[in-house]
Structure formats: C-alpha cells, structure tokens
Amino acid sequence: MVKILPSLLASDFTKLGQDIKKMEAAGADLFHLDIMDGQFVPNISYGLPVVEAISEVASLPLDVHLMTNDPGQFIDEFNxxxxxxxSFHIEATNHPHRLMQYIQERGxxxxxxxxxHTPVSSIHHLLQEIDYILIMTVNPGFGGQKFINDGVEKIKMLNTLRQENSYGYEIEVDGGINDETASICKEAGADLxxxxxxxxxxxxxxxAVSRMKG
Incomplete structure (x- = not known):
C-alpha cells in the first residue's frame, strides 16, 4: 500500500505539535519536511531549530527534502x-554519488x-544504489500549486526501469497531490x-489520509 507523507510546511505553525499528533492519529506514515534556503528556490521555509523541535514531538519517521544549495552542509545535524x-536536487551538487553515499553511511x-524539467536520464548512473527518487509534480518552492501531468510519465518510466532491472528504490511524488492525482500516481507506480x-x-x-491510500 502507498504511504502518505503530510508536508508540515502546510501545517499551522502556531500549533505545530498538535498538528503533528493529530496527523499521526489520522494514519500518516511519515512526515515530509521541506527545507528551503531562498537561493536554490525563491522562498525560505524553516531550518535546524524547527526540525529539531519536530523530531522531539513526532513519533513517525522524518523525510527531509533539501531545496538548497550545498545540500551536504547539514547532513550530520539531521542525522x-x-x-x-x-533527498537533494541533482542540480544542487557536483558530486551526487558522493553525497548519496555520505547520507547512506550514516544510516x-x-x-x-x-x-x-529534469529528465530521468540525468540519474541513470545512480539508480542501482539510490534508495528513493522524489518526482516533483510542481515547481519547487511554494505550496498549493497545480499538479503537472508530465511527472506521471517519469513515474511510469522509473517503475518500468525498477521492474526490468530489479532496482530497489522507491518512487516518491510531491506537488498538487489530492484524491484524484494520488490515484493517478499510484496507478503509475508511486510508493510515497x-x-x-x-x-x-x-x-x-x-x-483524507484513508482516501489517498485507497
């Protein structure tokens, strides 16, 4: 069954702890944390102190999405x-394989x-070792955007490559996910x-969580 990851950037920050517990009770599987630096994307979200506060309250696993330049900068702190x-953007580092290994070596x-706009071909050399691929179905940096249908073809392509080569990665999708688009992504092969x-x-x-899980 597909896993649902509420994006905490959309929560009410005046009662973040309450929202976390309420979403856990609703059946969510992980929490998604968008880290934006105002450079790689034209917005700033939250940083290490907020992530630490979330980690102290949440009982579900945390999935950090780095929309930042120099994505390797705070890996040890997150660990x-x-x-x-x-997860990090392929465009944000000259050494994606090295950074991937650095993250994995820390468990x-x-x-x-x-x-x-980023093709699947840009990561073909990483597919055998990567743990998951996050397909953006909106342009990163802002919430509430409309789902970009071209992302579905990437999901299908990655699912086919996974089946043909017995790769072990999961496929995650972020952007404009609602009941309708969740169903489309699941059918295409998405896991998260x-x-x-x-x-x-x-x-x-x-x-809402139950409907998205299907």
Whole structure:
C-alpha cells in the first residue's frame, strides 16, 4: 500500500505539535519536511531549530527534502536529530554519488529529487544504489500549486526501469497531490505520496489520509 507523507510546511505553525499528533492519529506514515534556503528556490521555509523541535514531538519517521544549495552542509545535524530520509536536487551538487553515499553511511536513506524539467536520464548512473527518487509534480518552492501531468510519465518510466532491472528504490511524488492525482500516481507506480495543502485543509484528516491510500 502507498504511504502518505503530510508536508508540515502546510501545517499551522502556531500549533505545530498538535498538528503533528493529530496527523499521526489520522494514519500518516511519515512526515515530509521541506527545507528551503531562498537561493536554490525563491522562498525560505524553516531550518535546524524547527526540525529539531519536530523530531522531539513526532513519533513517525522524518523525510527531509533539501531545496538548497550545498545540500551536504547539514547532513550530520539531521542525522543527530534522527531524520530517516534525506533527498537533494541533482542540480544542487557536483558530486551526487558522493553525497548519496555520505547520507547512506550514516544510516539514512538517500534520495534524488527531479524537478519538472529534469529528465530521468540525468540519474541513470545512480539508480542501482539510490534508495528513493522524489518526482516533483510542481515547481519547487511554494505550496498549493497545480499538479503537472508530465511527472506521471517519469513515474511510469522509473517503475518500468525498477521492474526490468530489479532496482530497489522507491518512487516518491510531491506537488498538487489530492484524491484524484494520488490515484493517478499510484496507478503509475508511486510508493510515497507527499501532500500538504490538501491534507491540512481537509475537514477530516483521517478520512483524507484513508482516501489517498485507497
């Protein structure tokens, strides 16, 4: 069954701890944390102190998505906080294989993020060793955007490559995920679905998570 990852950037930061516990009770599987530096993407989200506070409250695994230049900068800090998964953009480093190994050597899962314009071919050399690939179905940096359908073809392509080569990576999707697009992504082969605005604005969080899981 597909796993649901609420994006905490869409939560109410005045009651973040309450939202975390409420979303855990609703049946979420992991929490997705978007880290933005205002350079790689034109927005700033939150940094290490907030991630540490989240780690102290949350009982679910944490999935950190680095939308930053120099994505290797704080890997050890995230590891100390107990983060389970870290993904970075292929464009953000000249040494993606080295960074992938650095993350994995510390006991965390390493992921590569593909922007809407980034082809799957750019990571062919990493597919045998990578733990997961995050397909962006919106342009990174802002929540609440409309789903970009071209991402579905990437999901299908990665799913086919996985089956043909017995690769072990998971396929994660982030951007414009609601009941309808969740179904489309699951059918294409996605394993992990990130949802922010749709989940947190739902009247019944448990029902919303359940519908997305299908």
């Amino acid at each position: 100390r906080m107990g983060v389970s998964m870290i 965390m899962k390493a992921g590569i993020v593909l922007n809407p 679905l990130v949802s922010g605005s749709h989940l947190f604005k739902s009247e019944d969080w448990k029902a």
